[in-house]
Amino acid sequence: MKKKVPSKKIITSALPYVNNQPHLGNIIGCVLSADMYARFCRKNNEDVVFLSGTDEYGTAIEMAAFAQNKTPLQICEENRIIHKKIYDWFNIDFDFFGHTTSTAHTKNVQDFFNKIHNNGFFTEQEIEQFFCDKCQIFLADRYVVGTCKFCKYTDAKGDQCDGCGHTYKSLDLIDAKCTLCHSFPNIKSTRHLFFDFNNFKDKLQKLFNTNSQYWSENGKQITKSWLDQELLPRCMTRDLKNRWGVPVPLKDFEEKVFYVWFDAVIGYFTFYKEYVAARSESKELDKNNVFATDNILQDCELVQFMGKDNVFFHTIVFPSLIFATNDSYPLIKKLSVTEFLLFENEKFSKSRGHGIFGLDLVDNTMGQSCLWRYYLAKIRPEKCDSNFSFTHFTNVIDADLNNNIGNFCNRVLKYIKNKNDKLISIDKLEHRDDLMVQTIDKIYKEYLTSFSAIRIREALEKILEISKVGNEYVQQVVSSKIEVPKGFQVAFSIVVLIGQLLEPFIPVSSEKLLKMCNRKKENFCESFYIIKSAEIGDDIKPLFNKLDDSLIERIKNFKK
Missing domain, CATH: 1.10.730.10 (Isoleucyl-tRNA Synthetase; Domain 1)
Incomplete structure (x- = not known):
């Protein structure tokens, strides 16, 4: 048999946000799909590292902590265990599963920032931002809710509308309110760091022209829609209530943290370094040396899985940050984007108790994980929304x-x-x-x-x-x-x-x-x-068992 030449692939699943447990759509949207592909590649004699980890910074964590009267770190540590329990039940075979609140990640993000800043790609700018007099804090995106100016969706978040998918500045919201106290905020000035994505539009277009042949059609179309317009500068720092984020290592910005999408995409490289460091036994690749060099990331093929709402951050934001370092980090080669999975023709909703979430399955009362892996693959929303x-x-x-x-x-x-x-x-x-x-x-x-x-x-x-x-x-x-x-x-x-x-x-x-x-x-x-x-073996028995009536009833009568 002719042997295939191994190729080194870093396969990533978009980092699951740890403010809540994942539902079936989250699971097939990136984690399970990436696992299936990683297993295929290993079986295809390819050198594979399958990485992911919990995304633990940002205002959604702060808000969950506020609602539950806990610290953000408590929320992360509790939910991180829940996520891992669910992924273990689904037999997700990560080579490394990290978390963005690690010391290693903080160092890696700050090093990444310093390279970009030293290359002159961050600019300081004074901006107007919502400030809640009652809470005495600047309101980051997720602390603001209002009406979307594009589609008039009345529960739009401060940075992106769940109704139409548009991104915008929080000040663009109509009738904006503070999500903590529900009062109408004032507008005050604050100083932040901005990154101009338009500086890298030509390189982004070249990347698209070269690699998009390996991207799913929806990923191509979403990226093209961004490249067809001017890419405006974006604020990459935040004023957060608990400074819940990676601290900005810059004089006069010590009280600020990085925007969660700045640090999250860098997490893939952090986790790969942690993976290598954990497995290194030689003096040349001890843990400190691994984090002092980026050479281990060279000659890797980056394959990324995500839902369609994360495409912009992976095909525009992430490559632009890499370009700005002037280093040879791997750029996205293959991209697999899923549409949304509906649950009985409606969106999943934890608050409304609509849908199956991971913890609903781990006790096996609704069947073994193989049944759910199979069915989710069967209905994977590859080209359009699909329905459970x-x-x-x-x-x-x-x-x-x-x-x-x-x-x-x-x-x-x-x-x-x-x-x-x-x-x-x-x-x-x-x-x-x-x-x-x-x-x-x-x-x-x-x-x-x-x-x-x-x-x-x-x-x-x-x-x-x-x-x-x-x-x-x-x-x-x-x-x-x-x-x-x-x-x-x-x-x-x-x-x-x-x-x-x-x-x-x-x-x-x-x-x-x-x-x-x-x-x-x-x-x-x-x-x-x-x-x-x-x-053949001695013990021949049916590979699968018929779904008995009691199991079918439990599944059909499932209620949150």
């Missing part, structure tokens, strides 16, 4: 996992165990076998192509196609009554292939199936082939 439906969920699990994949695999393995003493011994293939191999090989290569292009739903459908071909082949063998034992032995190779292909999607079920086949997890080969000699 309880009825569709139960139908998909029965149709795809039980009736298609499960029945085929169980039928083949049970036959080989009971009729052939667990043995596979094939001397030569029949004409019917050659035709089947050609068909399976074509679909298998389409699976590889789809997954490489991060068309995850399409890749999943290819497994179902392979299982369907396998079912048809077995039925043809049984109907012909010719060389039936041999036909089932040939079909064993399809079962093994399915076990390997399922691994990025449902790794626990994949491992279970391969164990019954008495096969080890293997990297992808270039072509589908027939296993001529093997012996």
Whole structure:
């Protein structure tokens, strides 16, 4: 078999914000999608580091702390544990999972800032900002709510409207109020640091022209819409009530912190450095040396997963900051952007108790994680918003996992165990076998192509196609009554292939199936082939279980 040349990939999931627990849309939107792709790349013999971590600074954390009468750090530490518990239940296989309140991150962000500042790309500017006399604080974006000037949405936040997606200055809001005391704020002057993105528009356009061929269509369109207009300077510092952010290391700005999106995107590089430092055993790469150099980031391919509301920060803000350092940090190569996942045709809402959130699942009362990984991949909102439906969920699990994949695999393995003493011994293939191999090989290569292009739903459908071909082949063998034992032995190779292909999607079920086949997890080969000699395991049982009535009722009657 021809070996593929490994390439070093840093795969990132947009940092989940730690002010609350993630819902199903958050999970498939970046973390689970990135995990599936990372598993695929590892299995494709690629050198992969899969990184993420909790985004822990900013006003939303301060507001949550205020509402719960806790400190921001308490909120972060409590919710960080919840996030990790949920991701562990979903079998998210991070190589490193960090958090932005770490000392390492503070140092890395400040070093990043110093490079940009020394290169002259920050300017000081006095601006007018909302000031609440009652609370005696300048109001950062999230401490302001009002009516969006673009779409007239009446609950628009201070920096971005959830109604239409526009970003703006908080002073642009109509009838703005302080979110802490609900009074109308005054306007006062304060001094801040600004970064002019228009300085890098040509470089951003070149990056777009070069790499957007590897981006999902929605990511392309969102980025293009920004590049088609003037990129205005943006304020990169904040006056926060608790100074809850990375401190600005500059004289006369000691009381200010960085805008959360300035520090969050740099977090990917922090986490990679922490990952390398944690695994370094040589004096040349001890922890201090790792954080003193950026050389370890060279020659890495950056692949990023996110929801569509985060595209601007990853394709405009992040690359611009990298350009401003004049260093050779990796720029975004591949971009996978999801649309929104609805829950029974409405938006998820923690306050209204609408939707399934991570902690609702971790006790397994609504099924094992493999069911949820599979279904979320099935409905991944790749090109448009998609909808979670309880009825569709139960139908998909029965149709795809039980009736298609499960029945085929169980039928083949049970036959080989009971009729052939667990043995596979094939001397030569029949004409019917050659035709089947050609068909399976074509679909298998389409699976590889789809997954490489991060068309995850399409890749999943290819497994179902392979299982369907396998079912048809077995039925043809049984109907012909010719060389039936041999036909089932040939079909064993399809079962093994399915076990390997399922691994990025449902790794626990994949491992279970391969164990019954008495096969080890293997990297992808270039072509589908027939296993001529093997012996399967003793314990053959259904790969999936039918959803019992009580489980279906619990799922359909789920209420927050």
